[in-house]
Amino acid sequence: xxxxxxxxxxxxxxxxxxxxxxxxxxxxxxxxxxxxxxxxxxxxxxxxxxxxxxxxxxxxxxxxxxxxxxxxxxxxxxxxxxxxxxxxxxxxxxxxxxxxxxxxxxxxxxxxxxxxxxxxxxxxxxxxxxxxxxxxxxxxxxxxxxxxxxxxxxxxxxxxxxxxxxxxxxxxxxxxxxxxxxxxxxxxxxxxxxxxxxxxxxxxxxxxxxxxxxxxxxxxxxxxxxxxxxxxxxxxxxxxxxxxxxxxxxxxxxxxxxxxxxxxxxxxxxxxxxxxxxxxxxxxxxxxxxxxxxxxxxxxxxxxxxxxxxxxxxxxxxxxxxxxxxxxxxxxxxxxxxxxxxxxxxxxxxxxxxxxxxxxxxxxxxxxxxxxxxxxxxxxxxxxxxxxxxxxxxxxxxxxxxxxxxxxxxxxxxxxxxxxxxxxxxxxxxxxxxxxxxxxxxxxxxxxxxxxxxxxxxxxxxxxxxxxxxxxxxxx
Ligand code: GLU
Numbered sequence: 001x002x003x004x005x006x007x008x009x010x011x012x013x014x015x016x017x018x019x020x021x022x023x024x025x026x027x028x029x030x031x032x033x034x035x036x037x038x039x040x041x042x043x044x045x046x047x048x049x050x051x052x053x054x055x056x057x058x059x060x061x062x063x064x065x066x067x068x069x070x071x072x073x074x075x076x077x078x079x080x081x082x083x084x085x086x087x088x089x090x091x092x093x094x095x096x097x098x099x100x101x102x103x104x105x106x107x108x109x110x111x112x113x114x115x116x117x118x119x120x121x122x123x124x125x126x127x128x129x130x131x132x133x134x135x136x137x138x139x140x141x142x143x144x145x146x147x148x149x150x151x152x153x154x155x156x157x158x159x160x161x162x163x164x165x166x167x168x169x170x171x172x173x174x175x176x177x178x179x180x181x182x183x184x185x186x187x188x189x190x191x192x193x194x195x196x197x198x199x200x201x202x203x204x205x206x207x208x209x210x211x212x213x214x215x216x217x218x219x220x221x222x223x224x225x226x227x228x229x230x231x232x233x234x235x236x237x238x239x240x241x242x243x244x245x246x247x248x249x250x251x252x253x254x255x256x257x258x259x260x261x262x263x264x265x266x267x268x269x270x271x272x273x274x275x276x277x278x279x280x281x282x283x284x285x286x287x288x289x290x291x292x293x294x295x296x297x298x299x300x301x302x303x304x305x306x307x308x309x310x311x312x313x314x315x316x317x318x319x320x321x322x323x324x325x326x327x328x329x330x331x332x333x334x335x336x337x338x339x340x341x342x343x344x345x346x347x348x349x350x351x352x353x354x355x356x357x358x359x360x361x362x363x364x365x366x367x368x369x370x371x372x373x374x375x376x377x378x379x380x381x382x383x384x385x386x387x388x389x390x391x392x393x394x395x396x397x398x399x400x401x402x403x404x405x406x407x408x409x410x411x412x413x414x415x416x417x418x419x420x421x422x423x424x425x426x427x428x429x430x431x432x433x434x435x436x437x438x439x440x441x442x443x444x445x446x447x448x449x450x451x452x453x454x455x456x457x458x459x460x461x462x463x464x465x466x467x468x469x470x471x472x473x474x475x476x
Contacts, residue, residue: 006336009311010037010087015337017090020460023451026468033476034093034467037063037086043132047125049117058129060108060138060146063089066470069142071096071103071361073149073180074129074156080109084311088149091332092361095354097463099438101365106144108133114151126156130163134177139164141176141372147364148180150310153234154192158185176371179364188367188377190427191360196238197428198359199306199330201435202351203243206326212443216326216349218303223248226264228302228324230255231309232276235330235357239306240269249304253297256282260294263287298322307334314339322348329353344454352456354463355438362434366427377427382420389418 007015014035021031040061046053059082062070072092075085085107093105110129114122133139139146139160148157157180164177175186183189190197207213207221218225227249229240236254243249250266258281261267267288275285283290291297298305298318305324307313311333314322319339327343328351329335335343335350343350370377393414400407421429445458452458 006312006316006338008083008087009333009336010083010090012312012333012337013087013090016340016456017094017460017464020457020464023449023457024461024464026464027472030468030471030476033471034064034464035090037061037089038065040082040086040089041133041136041138042082043129045128045132047121047128049121049124056110056112056125056129058108058110058132059085060133060144061085061089061106062138062144063105063107064093064467065104066093066467066474067096067102067104069103069140069145070106071101071145071147071179071364072105072107073147073360074152074160075107075109075149076112076114076151076156077109078111078113079310080111085109087311088332091354093467094460094463095358095361097466098354098441098459099358099362099434100466101358101361103145103361103365106146107149108138108146109149119155122156123159126159127163130160131167134164134167139177141171141173141368145176145364145368146178147360148234150233154180154182154185154187157181157187161186172374173372176368179367180360181367186367186371188363188370188427189422189424190431191363191367192234193238193242194363194427194431195235195330195357195360196240197242198362198431198435199235199239199308199328199356200242200247201359201432202356202439203304203328204247205436205439206351209443211447212349217347218325221247225249225303226252226301227304227306228253228255228297228300230298230305230307230313230334231331232256232269232273232282233309235360236306236308237269237273239308239330241273244269252302253300254282255294255297258283258294259290259292260297261285261288262291262297262300263289304328306330310334312336314343316342319343322346324348327351328356330357332357340456350454350456352459355435355442355455355459358438359431359435362431363427366430377423378421378425382422385420386418389420393418 043058046055088107089105096103137143157178160178165174181187229236240251244251253262299321301323305327308330313334315336316338319342441462442458
């Protein structure tokens with residue numbers, strides 16, 4: 001892991017921020033205002049479990065309130081601490097600004113290992129934590145809206161939503177207090193896959209620009225590209241699945257807690273995920289080579305490296321040996337500032353976290369809007385859209401018959417064209433559009449200015465500029 005001279009995660013984020021503001025012309029003092037974390041609430045609460053009271057330490061950090069509500073996940077992990085939630089909250093501010101999700105940045109966490117507790121225990125812990133946050137408006141539809149992160153999922157979000165509703169029985173917008181809920185508990189289609197889907201859309205957009213692809217020394221399309229994924233959790237799994245099933249990329253290695261699986265011919269992502277969920281690890285998986293020292297695989301030759309687990313996995317200790325020419329940060333902060341510097345000097349292209357993993361919060365935004373409007377996307381338009389398409393098809397068929405030309409529509413066209421979009425299709429379309437637009441805004445800065453060398457600085461500059469404008473509009 002990280003060496004002694006490595007800065008903390010929050011310092012690492014600040015160093016990257018500083019690199020960007022050095023190229024900007026912000027009014028005096030505003031730079032500092034944007035950089036600092038507004039507040040971090042720390043709570044210690046007890047839950048009676050297994051005959052004794054256990055004390056838990058929880059955090060909710062609010063980085064920037066230039067827009068409200070503030071937004072960001074809640075993480076359950078042993079590594080959770082103040083420095084980490086503050087770094088993650090800052091990244092949320094920049095991420096939301098970059099993809100134009102109208103939120104400030106926040107993040108929360110509980111310092112614990114969720115695998116040590118059964119479902120009922122987790123529910124008691126989650127409800128108690130939600131209570132502590134909600135009573136201070138740190139969970140609130142118009143103030144602070146959490147979402148899943150490492151160690152949490154739609155199950156925890158449903159408990160949080162229910163806890164908030166119990167405490168606010170007359171709030172008609174109670175469901176909008178948290179996103180990433182199950183579909184039948186006020187969620188939205190496509191949220192679970194959203195972050196992985198966003199990684200796929202980000203890579204597709206990158207590969208639409210041969211000039212950008214050339215900067216990493218690669219060429220062509222995603223077809224046949226050799227990909228290594230670190231972490232087969234929700235994000236890594238969906239990214240690997242979509243890239244291999246839909247874009248023809250080859251997943252040549254998957255790195256997990258108990259080692260890595262390697263198959264130069266391409267791993268079957270679905271089969272590995274199934275093995276992982278039934279065996280709790282990848283070792284023993286029969287159809288690939290198992291390497292116990294999984295982290296070593298980060299240094300393996302490949303075209304695209306996707307760190308999709310923890311922060312700081314690529315650091316001063318291994319950056320020099322990383323061979324991937326293109327790294328896409330599906331996790332938050334997987335590269336330390338030092339590693340980022342080394343890899344840039346080696347000529348690698350890094351698609352930064354605040355863009356690469358923004359698919360999650362983008363679809364969270366759609367879910368929040370759905371909750372506030374109390375209606376499923378497409379419910380009003382779908383059949384009307386179908387009826388209009390039907391009119392056109394009928395007219396084409398009539399013209400063809402009347403004119404005697406005898407045109408016939410290609411097979412499948414009618415079926416595909418006639419169908420109005422359902423919620424999932426609309427969510428994917430909105431996500432795709434968001435990822436393309438955000439890439440364009442980074443790209444303009446990346447290519448437009450001589451002094452901007454990389455996508456990360458470009459991303460920070462776009463975000464900081466938007467946050468600054470929003471503060472200025474308020475008269476600050
Ligand atoms: N935890 C996710 C992230 O880091 C999602 C946040 C959200 O949807 O609010 O982006």
